Amino acid sequence: xxxxxxxxxxxxxxxxxxxxEEARHAVSVLRLKAGDEIFLMDGEGxxxxxxxxxxxxxxxxxxxxxxxxxxxxxxxxxxxAIAPTKMMDRMEWMIEKMTxxxxxxxxxxxxxxxxxxxxxxxxxxxxxxxxxxxxxxAWKPVVHPIMSFQDFVNQQREGxxxxxxxxxxxxxxxxxxxxxxxxxxxxxxMLVGPEGDFSMxxxxxxxxxxxxxxxxxxxxxxxxxxxxVSIVMSQVVxxxx
Amino acid sequence: xxxxxxxxxxxxxxxxxxxxEEARHAVSVLRLKAGDEIFLMDGEGxxxxxxxxxxxxxxxxxxxxxxxxxxxxxxxxxxxAIAPTKMMDRMEWMIEKMTxxxxxxxxxxxxxxxxxxxxxxxxxxxxxxxxxxxxxxAWKPVVHPIMSFQDFVNQQREGxxxxxxxxxxxxxxxxxxxxxxxxxxxxxxMLVGPEGDFSMxxxxxxxxxxxxxxxxxxxxxxxxxxxxVSIVMSQVVxxxx
Numbered sequence: 001x002x003x004x005x006x007x008x009x010x011x012x013x014x015x016x017x018x019x020x021e022e023a024r025h026a027v028s029v030l031r032l033k034a035g036d037e038i039f040l041m042d043g044e045g046x047x048x049x050x051x052x053x054x055x056x057x058x059x060x061x062x063x064x065x066x067x068x069x070x071x072x073x074x075x076x077x078x079x080x081a082i083a084p085t086k087m088m089d090r091m092e093w094m095i096e097k098m099t100x101x102x103x104x105x106x107x108x109x110x111x112x113x114x115x116x117x118x119x120x121x122x123x124x125x126x127x128x129x130x131x132x133x134x135x136x137x138a139w140k141p142v143v144h145p146i147m148s149f150q151d152f153v154n155q156q157r158e159g160x161x162x163x164x165x166x167x168x169x170x171x172x173x174x175x176x177x178x179x180x181x182x183x184x185x186x187x188x189x190m191l192v193g194p195e196g197d198f199s200m201x202x203x204x205x206x207x208x209x210x211x212x213x214x215x216x217x218x219x220x221x222x223x224x225x226x227x228x229v230s231i232v233m234s235q236v237v238x239x240x241x
Numbered sequence: 242x243x244x245x246x247x248x249x250x251x252x253x254x255x256x257x258x259x260x261x262e263e264a265r266h267a268v269s270v271l272r273l274k275a276g277d278e279i280f281l282m283d284g285e286g287x288x289x290x291x292x293x294x295x296x297x298x299x300x301x302x303x304x305x306x307x308x309x310x311x312x313x314x315x316x317x318x319x320x321x322a323i324a325p326t327k328m329m330d331r332m333e334w335m336i337e338k339m340t341x342x343x344x345x346x347x348x349x350x351x352x353x354x355x356x357x358x359x360x361x362x363x364x365x366x367x368x369x370x371x372x373x374x375x376x377x378x379a380w381k382p383v384v385h386p387i388m389s390f391q392d393f394v395n396q397q398r399e400g401x402x403x404x405x406x407x408x409x410x411x412x413x414x415x416x417x418x419x420x421x422x423x424x425x426x427x428x429x430x431m432l433v434g435p436e437g438d439f440s441m442x443x444x445x446x447x448x449x450x451x452x453x454x455x456x457x458x459x460x461x462x463x464x465x466x467x468x469x470v471s472i473v474m475s476q477v478v479x480x481x482x
Contacts, residue, residue: 100462101466136461176477218480219342219376219476220376232473232477236417236474236477240459241418
């Protein structure tokens, strides 16, 4: 059985050809030809069955055969805001795994104790798109560039707001129990700090802005593990079977 | 505040010096000297507060000040048996993350469609020990060498036995719901297949041996992600707060 070929084509219903990188892959790597069947993902909830109509060096044109609207497999909107780790590969694997498991939005935070202040969003976008194709996600997660912790917590947000930190002197509720008790349609925004944690001031700022102080249990987790575990826990509560 | 220094010392209560690699790290990297405070982990449930009594090139001797027996943070025994991925780095990050999150035992399986038949257990052991120190786990997870799928399923086992696979023609229950319904003291053994999945024959063999056919939900997960997600789900059900 031949594995179906998926391509990410924003606005696939209106477009008539694959974006440049996808066209190169289709034509030069997969050697697709006119008449071959492909599947398009628009990243906004629909797949499309299509046929290649023209395959040239940098162009791959298609005709849509059938729209295949998808059902979202979890309830509510899940947003992780996290301070990037010093080692970029840790953020790269995290975002790949988060995409497979399922989430909606990620923002990178510039915090007091951040060890990394810059990151290549284009590289992360590519990893998200590859993982989205591999795991057949109908919605593309949104990847935001880095922003200051202050700006992030000052923005108005709906739903359950949580900040995970390690200060034992500030009471922390259990994140999983909190989201299990909330309405499962409710959005989740989770803040995860850098290797050196948020500063005490940052935690207090977040609490003033309506975030709840939480822990992820008794485990001492690295930043990227905490990010991924909070996404798996969100899925455990919000998934649709 | 100085971060406590942890060292893995099997049989720490009876031993009087750090193993060679740990001694090198203590003396050459951390520059510890006689009188410095260290913490030992025996990997069998106890930490020990100790003082360095002698620090030489390849030797670091200690006196134990106090035994600090730990409480296990989850119920039951969690065993993952998984076919290693072609790319070894995927198994390496998985085992690091599994150690942080918490599990008891891992076995690598040689399956019909395995793309890798050999792996360096010594390298994986080192990753487990580093992650165990970093995340302060009192019990060292056991890492078994590769064994054949047949031999594994033929062994007698206690507790809940599960095989995750992608054959839609074989009814699959939801893994998370199954372990939520079981007694939370019950042991878990979970089988995860290679990139090309278990063969249909392997799934049938496991079912005959008492394994339950399960899925991890609607997500299409890579092998290493399925392994880690099954461990996080086990922790969600079995953790002690």
